[in-house]
Amino acid sequence: MRVRFAPSPTGALHIGGARTALYNWLLARGQRGTLVLRIEDTDRERSTPENVEQILEALTWLELEWDEGPLFQSERAERHTEALETLVESGKAYRSSATGEDVRAYKQEHGDDRGFRGKPEAEGALRLRVPDEGSSIVHDVIRGETEFKHVHLDDPVIARADGSVLYNFAVAVDDLDAGITHVVRGADHLSNTPKQLLVFEALGAQPPEYAHLPLLHGPDGKKLSKRHGAASVQELRDAGYLPEAVRNYLALLGAGFDPERERFTSDELAERFRLERVSKAPAVFDERKLRHLNGEYLRELPVEELTRRLEAFTGRIGLGGAAGIAREKMQTLAEFWPLAGFIFDGPTDDPEAFERVLGAEGAAQALGDARAALARLELWDEASVERVLRDVVETRGVKPKEVFQPVRVAIAGRTISPGIFESVALLGREETLARIDSTLARTPVH
RNA sequence: GGCCCCGUGGUGUAACGGUUAGCACGGCAGGUUUUCAACCUGUAAGCAGGAGUUCAACUCUCCUCGGGGCUACCA
Numbered sequence: 001m002r003v004r005f006a007p008s009p010t011g012a013l014h015i016g017g018a019r020t021a022l023y024n025w026l027l028a029r030g031q032r033g034t035l036v037l038r039i040e041d042t043d044r045e046r047s048t049p050e051n052v053e054q055i056l057e058a059l060t061w062l063e064l065e066w067d068e069g070p071l072f073q074s075e076r077a078e079r080h081t082e083a084l085e086t087l088v089e090s091g092k093a094y095r096s097s098a099t100g101e102d103v104r105a106y107k108q109e110h111g112d113d114r115g116f117r118g119k120p121e122a123e124g125a126l127r128l129r130v131p132d133e134g135s136s137i138v139h140d141v142i143r144g145e146t147e148f149k150h151v152h153l154d155d156p157v158i159a160r161a162d163g164s165v166l167y168n169f170a171v172a173v174d175d176l177d178a179g180i181t182h183v184v185r186g187a188d189h190l191s192n193t194p195k196q197l198l199v200f201e202a203l204g205a206q207p208p209e210y211a212h213l214p215l216l217h218g219p220d221g222k223k224l225s226k227r228h229g230a231a232s233v234q235e236l237r238d239a240g241y242l243p244e245a246v247r248n249y250l251a252l253l254g255a256g257f258d259p260e261r262e263r264f265t266s267d268e269l270a271e272r273f274r275l276e277r278v279s280k281a282p283a284v285f286d287e288r289k290l291r292h293l294n295g296e297y298l299r300e301l302p303v304e305e306l307t308r309r310l311e312a313f314t315g316r317i318g319l320g321g322a323a324g325i326a327r328e329k330m331q332t333l334a335e336f337w338p339l340a341g342f343i344f345d346g347p348t349d350d351p352e353a354f355e356r357v358l359g360a361e362g363a364a365q366a367l368g369d370a371r372a373a374l375a376r377l378e379l380w381d382e383a384s385v386e387r388v389l390r391d392v393v394e395t396r397g398v399k400p401k402e403v404f405q406p407v408r409v410a411i412a413g414r415t416i417s418p419g420i421f422e423s424v425a426l427l428g429r430e431e432t433l434a435r436i437d438s439t440l441a442r443t444p445v446h
Numbered sequence: 447g448g449c450c451c452c453g454u455g456g457u458g459u460a461a462c463g464g465u466u467a468g469c470a471c472g473g474c475a476g477g478u479u480u481u482c483a484a485c486c487u488g489u490a491a492g493c494a495g496g497a498g499u500u501c502a503a504c505u506c507u508c509c510u511c512g513g514g515g516c517u518a519c520c521a
Contacts (some may be wrong), residue, residue: 006521007521008520008521009521010520010521040521041521042520042521043520043521045520046520046521097519099519100518100519103517107447107448111448112447112448112449113447113448113449114448115448115449124519125519126519127519143451143452146450146451147450148449148450149449152448152449152450153449154517157518157519158519159519160519161519162519164519166518166519166520166521167520167521168521170521171521186515187451187452187514187515188514188515188516189515189516189521190450190451190515190516191449191450191451191515191516191517192516192521212451214451214452214514215514215515217513217514219456219457221513221514222513222514223514223515249458252458252459252470253458253459254458254459256459256460257459257460258459258460258469259458259459259460259468259469259470260460260468260469260470261469261470262458262459262469262470262471279452279458279459280451280452280453281451281452281453282451282452282453282513282514282515283457283458283459284456284457284458285457285458286456286457286458286471286472288457288471288472289457289458289470289471289472290471291471292470292471292472293471295483295484299484328483328484328485329482329483329484330483331483331484335483339482339483389480393480399480400479400480401479401480401481402480403480404480404481405480405481407480408480408481412481414481415481415482416481416482416483417481417482418481418482418483419480419481420480420481421480
């Protein structure tokens with residue numbers, strides 16, 4: 001089995017495209033087949049090295065593997081020309097200068113549901129001759145059979161007047177030459193399939209098996225796009241999602257896995273993936289669910305691994321201790337720094353938190369007592385810190401938060417942080433006492 | 447306009463010609479708790495609508511409605 005993922009080089013890898021790539025990968029992996037990557041760059045304008053680079057980067061980030069082959073469709077221009085000539089010689093394609101305007105005029109005359117048929121000319125673009133009789137039937141592994149009557153189909157343009165080929169032609173020729181057995185792609189290509197089928201037929205070749213995946217929509221039911229927040233793999237990465245979580249989530253969106261379970265390894269995914277089980281209905285990309293899943297993956301990562309990823313994500317080093325105490329509280333890598341950055345960069349400036357917590361009655365005394373108790377500590381570790389701080393609570397006869405919150409604001413600057421004992425223990429004696437002192441110095445005493 | 451696809455709670459989905467229509471996210475209400483999370487318990491919420499086939503339909507057929515895609519000398 002040979003499958004292919006053929007993105008258009010328009011820039012970032014769209015989330016829907018990522019899922020298509022993933023499904024192809026799972027299919028190939030589960031069936032011991034090969035995944036071929038090919039950039040659909042017959043439109044040279046849109047194909048920039050940067051765009052291609054972005055796509056490869058995203059696929060690599062997702063940890064998908066593919067077979068090295070001719071990566072660019074444009075490298076095959078010679079073969080395309082040759083195939084074109086074959087079709088012209090056999091009368092299956094003809095030159096026509098007809099424009100979109102002419103096609104509309106034709107339909108005015110013959111009816112909207114009548115496909116355009118041109119007359120052969122000496123100059124112009126190349127159109128494929130579609131027979132009026134019969135129909136092309138798309139045999140789709142997911143959707144069953146869909147019939148497209150030839151009368152409704154326009155003779156498609158397969159090459160520009162300058163000889164360069166167009167997508168629907170090139171894709172068929174390339175799939176044929178690459179020996180692709182299964183074409184798995186977005187449902188937006190379903191209507192294009194009869195044109196490609198016609199190309200296979202004109203070339204006297206057997207088409208591959210097709211499977212059209214349901215499209216991914218945004219929360220508003222419209223096709224997923226920029227205004228829905230993250231729309232590309234790159235954005236997901238930058239938002240702090242883990243590739244394994246993204247992969248798992250994307251796989252869940254329409255693959256028809258057992259919903260009693262939702263976490264799967266790549267091997268399990270590949271093992272269970274069945275094209276026949278893929279849903280026909282479009283799915284809405286729900287970032288909240290991805291967050292949830294990501295949080296689970298994050299919490300199960302060994303601390304050393306989590307640290308490595310946080311360091312790569314933030315560009316900082318020495319995050320090990322902080323990773324350990326913050327990991328229970330984050331769902332994405334991006335949430336780490338707001339939560340634990342104070343350990344490295346000093347307390348966050350949050351006047352509102354300061355006012356509310358340290359402005360409260362008894363806060364200054366509580367903080368002072370905590371300071372004194374901590375200063376007496378001989379062994380500075382989490383258990384000892386907890387012991388003495390709880391002692392302060394007991395001695396003062398107040399609620400725990402009346403002691404813990406002032407300490408938290410003193411060291412973190414804000415009311416949200418990892419656990420107070422762990423934070424203090426990690427910060428160290430010197431830094432903790434210094435931060436408390438500096439806080440005390442500007443705290444009003446009630 | 448033409449051609450085509452799709453339709454189970456807000457979201458992702460499971461099941462089956464006969465079930466109290468299940469699970470998860472999210473919501474709500476409690477619990478735990480030093481904050482925020484996490485975690486635990488409980489709870490609300492669905493077969494788009496209408497015909498037909500059948501002893502029986504969410505499941506099969508048709509229609510309507512709704513959503514989507516394609517309709518380029520784009521991919």
